[in-house]
Amino acid sequence: MKNKKIDTLINNTSKKKYSFFNDVHDVARLIPKGRVTTYGAIAKYLGTKMSARMVGWAMNVAHTVKPKVPAHRVVNRNGMLTGKMHFETPEKMEKLLKKEGILVKEDKVIDFEKLLWDPILELRV
């Protein structure tokens, strides 16, 4: 299986280097409003299933790339907002999520499984 789906979806055939980060950012930007996904799901989709850490690392620079990546829609496998502290402001993440209709309590996403947007399921061609 190849990651060509992403390339096709984004039509990103520029000279841009296809790095893991870039892919992560691309997938993250494809997350529909009001939905969330997990680091593992993205990693899995990209083929490096076991390296969910790298996804998180990519999120660390998510706010530095041109089109800001909606990192607030990415949570860990428990649906917990583990990365909120790494945002510009910790409150930003929850605020954005709630703004999109996602309920957050105790740093956890309510009905997380229901809102989960798995790229493997949604983007599979």
Next chain:
DNA sequence: GCATTGACGAAGG
């Protein structure tokens, strides 16, 4: 260039 660390996740105790 080696060692440590990480917004994670699965498996083992």
Next chain:
DNA sequence: CCCTTCGCCAATG
């Protein structure tokens, strides 16, 4: 069922 360990790969010291 909670806690620890290991794996993964890139960045940083």
